Amino acid sequence: MDIFSGILTGFSIILNPLNLLYCFIGVLIGTLIGVLPGIGPTGAIAILLPGTIGLGPVPAIIMLAGIYYGAMYGGSTTSILLNIPGEAASVVTCLDGYAMARQGRAGPALGISAFGSFIGGTLSVLGLMLAAPPLAKLALNFGPPEYFTLVCLGLSILIYLAAGSIPKALIMASVGITAGCVGLDQLSEVPRFTFGIMEFLDGIGVVPVAMGLFGIAEVLMNIEQEVRSKDIYRTKLKGLLPTVKDWVQSAWPIVRGTVVGFFLGILPGGGPMISSFVSYGIEKRCSKHPENFGKGAIEGVAGPETANNSATGGSFIPLLTLGIPPNAVMAILLGALMIHGITPGPLLIQRNPDIFWGVIASMYIGNVMLLVLNLPLIGLWVKVLEIPYKILFPLILLFCLIGAYSLNWSTVDVYFMIIAGIFGYLMRKFGFEGAPLILGFILGPILELSLRQSLLMSRGSFQIFIKRPFCIISIIIIIFLIISNFIPGLRRKRFKLVEEAEEIA
């Protein structure tokens, strides 16, 4: 079926009132799930899955998909307002989004986040529609050596994540990488740093740590401030929507975020989380005023938020064309399809064109619904900031505790979050940042696993990294990035970054 007739089929499916209803329910639930810290689309879809058995496969998948990309819209809300990442993909939004909120610019932050998500989401569906099969082949060619060099590239962007001192950022990244080692070694499955405790066998969850490091730590800092001085200084609200200047500044980040998110979403193991980090790093690198990042640069919100939504569109590609789910949410959708008798795989587009085109059309409509849903809500969300802090912070803590528990119905996650929160508080007092830690935490295990897999594949030879095209390109980019720090013209920018930071600290 060619694209034109395909998309017509798709729209004829989605414009059925029943399917529209389920699409709306899905995106609504997704937004709520995204706003609530802790439980993410994975948990929500797993819980709702049995309820969809009675529906046909098309409404079921439309609704479940809606939950997934809807959550990416909602996730930024608590990140911006309260510095609590709703899920792992919203961690980066905390950095500049929260800073903007403290400057009274929560409205524009939420607004550009919604618009960016819309643009990223819609364009990625376009990409899915036009180029799914050839892009899927791209995903297949990504093996352990490519992952290794990609992660190295990601870690080199780490430098750009730090708003302040580089050595401190490196220390944090090392702590993150070490914390990521807790659990079963991925290759030999020997327990590491588990101290014999069964719950440590699975490692430490990134979401509880992120919630603790950013959210709980923030609450603790604020409580300290309130205790010392009378009130938390809240700047007056300055407007609800992004200004023209905001749009101009965000235009290129949105474009770049779309591209980065889309391609990283296709890769198994990539997905919204990594896309948001990489997008942040790229934006800071490309910016004329990198010193503003971490202090409320709108590019730092626009790019990552676009990227994480764009990644959702990309992540459907391996699922629908190869039957290979690139992340946990897609894995559940795979299960959902199988329960309904649909076999995701190379024959899906031919055998079940209604699923493929129906989902694509529903994603266009769903993104529009989400924009319409989220924009008016900005006024409501912003009011949350006006609640007196002594009422707000216990509620925040409550939501975080429930949220951490809801991830795996395990109290261990709650403990991790609390410990991470205390650690995050101490960290802040001494001028360390959380973002490099989270990046190290996520990328460390992938780095180690892919390096060891690659060396197993090559029987110990490092030449494998030179023989593959993507690897060579990545290595050249990494060398360029490192060298460019020492070239005089670009060197000044780097020092300026650090100087400004030391001044403020």
Next chain:
Amino acid sequence: MKRWNKSYTGFGLFCLSFFICFAGSAMAADPKYPTKPIEFIITMAPGGTMDISCRALCEAASKHLQQPIIPINKPGAGGALGASIIKDSKPDGYRIGILSRPAAFVIPFAEKVSYDPLTDFTPIIYFGDYVDILMVRGDSPWKTWKELIEWAKAHPGEIKVGMPGSKYMQVQGIALGQIELRENVKFTYIPFKGASETLTALLGGNIDVYSTTVDASTVDYLKIGKVRLLAFSGKIKLPGYESIPSTDELYGISVCNFIGVVGPKGLPSYVAKTLIDAFQRGIKDPSFVDVMQKMYTPIVGMTGEEVGKYIAKTYKEQKEIIERLKKEEAKK
């Protein structure tokens, strides 16, 4: 008899009614079960074969109980985490779950676990089997298992076998290890995080052989020739592919099989009986049968004590096999 008065009559009537009450309740000695929903621990991540078949089973069995069975995923450590959660639960019948085959027959020999598959559980039902296969890409040069082995003999260590997990933690790894010894070949094992990563690696040319279980999309790939089935590594064959040999036929070596539901040890017999009954009826449910067919997972119907004996027998067998394997490999 002049002393017989009203108090004796009253007392007599009282005793009589007392005994009548007891006589009635002696008939209904067992308390009512279940009176609230039952938690079912699925010890693998959502979306996979085990997850889907368990959810279908819970749906089907709930119809025969007054309370629903609620599936909850608790993946981790190949099913060992879920197993220890089940072991530590109260034996009141409100939390049961899966004892995965690695958790029962492989992991206890690879590292210290907090449960004993033989004594810490009350077996309920063994309801399904996996179809284990060894497959290569469609464009690879080996058309039969024999050809692969010949090539492997000539090129020791070059055949890359991929699995979700490491060799000594996977049931397929144990079987392949034995084959390596028998045929005097050496494979290189590359562990991956999950089934989809391993499939991606196979299709992308990063591994040569994928040792896995069949599901619907695997069959699609077989149909269009993107992958080729070289052998079945268990005793069960896929319908339509009977001509492909199984390692059991070739060497008498096979992957042990088990998808079973257990509860913590010490489940009262009325609880166990009720559960067994519900699950036995559940596996006959047409919607369950349909799902299992779509997942290419044959249904088994062993219940209760028989399952306990099966677990004990397989455990003993695997223990010997693994110990022998480690000894032989240490020699090399």
